Amino acid sequence: MKEFQTIEQNFKVSYSYNLYTTEHLFEKDNPVFVNLFKNIQGASKVLFVIDSQVAEKHSSLVRQITTYCANFSEKILLKTSPLILEGGEQIKNNSTHVEYVLNAIEGSNICRHSYVAVIGGGALIDMVGYAAAIAHRGVRLIRIPTTVLSQNDSAVGVKNSINFFGKKNFLGTFAPPFAIINDKAFLRTLEKRDWISGISEAVKVALIKDAQFYSFIKENAELLKNRDEDAMQYLIYRCAALHMEHISSGDPFESGSSRPLDFGHWSAHKLEQMTHYELRHGEAVAKGIALDVTYSFLIKKISENTLDDILTVMLAIGFDLNFPEDEEQINEMLLGIEEFREHLGGKLTITLIDEIGKKTDVHAIDFSIMKQAVQLLKTKLNK
């Protein structure tokens, strides 16, 4: 009988969305939120999910949102009161919270042309984003990140996730948001440690991509530490822009093996897990960067001057760059290299730097040199 030819399928899917920067998003006359719907006919259903700490510290927020949406009722339809959920990494540790959000999506008749708006830190946004991505094969997500880390990194990306089988981000999808809105008013109520911790992602992206941005961070280290708003606003803006540029110019859904934005992250993920997420992601990333630049020096990719410069800047910002003393713990941490490869898939690819602002990939890590790096870092910190 006749043989049939192979049918080839090729297509592209376009994504387009904006990151807006504003202050007091839900104040009466702020047009940013309602303008998201300006090209959409009729009133769109929106389900809000808010981090309980944010709702507590901004005690008029829920009322403001309700009033704001009522004022713009021809564009926005609030079917239920905002859900208030605890933030933090533990919300990603099982599927109970995902089902809670799915339940609200179903109960509010949120469809693929409706919206979930999530206000909170990176963990809450990851979890709610995952629920939104799997409901009806994806309802539209508006991310309103409230921490430095989520405003400059996690919320501007295209991923969502929860932890499963005790593995960080085991479940998730790639799902670009409908929009992201950074509201700087939320940063004012952050604990000091959350203000500082998110800066590590800016150091990371500066080190691999932008020497000028690194100089900005270096010159403003003290201001950043002391909560200067202007310095922080520029840091967030530039860091977010570099992340977004990377995503759109490369391999947005990570089909390859290289993931330079995960510079410093292999040990960070493992340290977070080992401390049961006592360590914040940003704090762990700072340690991870310190370790991988020390390793970069030991394998002769950067000079000792460069290494010292980076460590000095990170200490000036206020990062704690210490590692566990115990050798067993260090050995456990090194298992993070294989876990990192496995989650990413493909060939082991660890990003290091050749100079400030220039990344380089390696495909093997020498464990004994990495252990030397831990020791050398300790020696330098004790000087």
Added chain:
Amino acid sequence: MKEFQTIEQNFKVSYSYNLYTTEHLFEKDNPVFVNLFKNIQGASKVLFVIDSQVAEKHSSLVRQITTYCANFSEKILLKTSPLILEGGEQIKNNSTHVEYVLNAIEGSNICRHSYVAVIGGGALIDMVGYAAAIAHRGVRLIRIPTTVLSQNDSAVGVKNSINFFGKKNFLGTFAPPFAIINDKAFLRTLEKRDWISGISEAVKVALIKDAQFYSFIKENAELLKNRDEDAMQYLIYRCAALHMEHISSGDPFESGSSRPLDFGHWSAHKLEQMTHYELRHGEAVAKGIALDVTYSFLIKKISENTLDDILTVMLAIGFDLNFPEDEEQINEMLLGIEEFREHLGGKLTITLIDEIGKKTDVHAIDFSIMKQAVQLLKTKLNK
């Protein structure tokens, strides 16, 4: 302070995959499966999931797969024996089976550069595809559909799903496969009802897109009914090609409101649910098409001759086009219109036809005319 500009993000993601047609895929010298890996370095991990009925009817399949992979061990690494799971819609009704597959993915260290190969009908492929799509944000999926319906329609698309909250396909994602392989040997062991039921999707796509293909189906109705392999092979090939063309030329991830490939599906989904999936999807779609072409006639979009021609062809293939007698059940079925809109989201958009091979969208359905259509269809069938 300085205001920061909105950051605009725009990018495209490319997808590329093939549908292969073969016979006896895992026979020793069949190159189709191993060739999937020809451009990939080293041995790729593959986890097989097989429909238990398929494994039973093709009792040497599991052994064949094991031998085949062992023969090509430099390209394919089988870490565990194939999972054998029951097929059918009930496998989509809760998340237990998804977690079972996720567990195997985790246990076999399947990463984003490894593969899940699923052999079975549309429901199993939907469920396993969903598990693969959410693990590590998407591991590669090879679909090997074994029914007419999955070979010509569901497995060639870009969706996966499970049912949740009692709603069909409430959870799912858009996730193009790595490859699809149609093996015609699997069709030989289908029950008669499964051989016939999948033909409805070919009638559907012919009616909305391709008058010539409709003529082929009309001329071959008897042969198709009597399990002629050549006629069926062409039907599957052309139907799959039309579906794939539609996906790549339009709106692959369905961001808009129109979904012409769901012609006849609003009542089909509801009837499936009302019969607790006693009715096969393809059988329900045949009824749904019959109803919507009758409605198309009543609102003067097609002539009575055209209507009669379509009904005659569908009856000749062997479809049962009867609807429930009970008026309450018809009323319940009509609720399917709103559920269809809600799942799809956006504006109600129901596809009808203007003539054979030409679709038309309407944005409202007149319930009393739809009830008349049920009656008229009954009268015509009793003639």
